[in-house]
Amino acid sequence: MSRALTFQHLKWASFAHSCIYLALLFSAFAAGKPEPLTFALGLTHGLLWIAMSSACTLAARRRVVSVRVAVAVAVLGGIGPFFGSLEFVRAQRQRAPR
Secondary structure (H helix, E strand, O other): OOOOOOHHHHHHHHHHHHHHHHHHHHHHHHOOOOOOHHHHHHHHHHHHHHHHHHHHHHHHHOOOOOHHHHHHHHOOOOOOOHHHHHHHHHHHHHHOOO
16 A cells, blocks of 8 residues: 555546546536536546545655645545645645756
């Protein structure tokens, strides 16, 4: 489990979650709510949010990610996972050597 709990894995999982959420928004508002696609995307978003929240909380405890990233994913991720993805990008830029 600890091998999979890396900054890069969490970052890419956050990006995937954002893409699924974007597809859900498009499906629900622009495509006229086609079922069962909208249901499947909504369920996937909800389950991914729970999984990402748990993983980022554990990662923050292990100091893999900052508390700010974990809060963005866990608290704001249910509304829009883009907040978490943006925090991963910001955190990666802070880690980069200048």
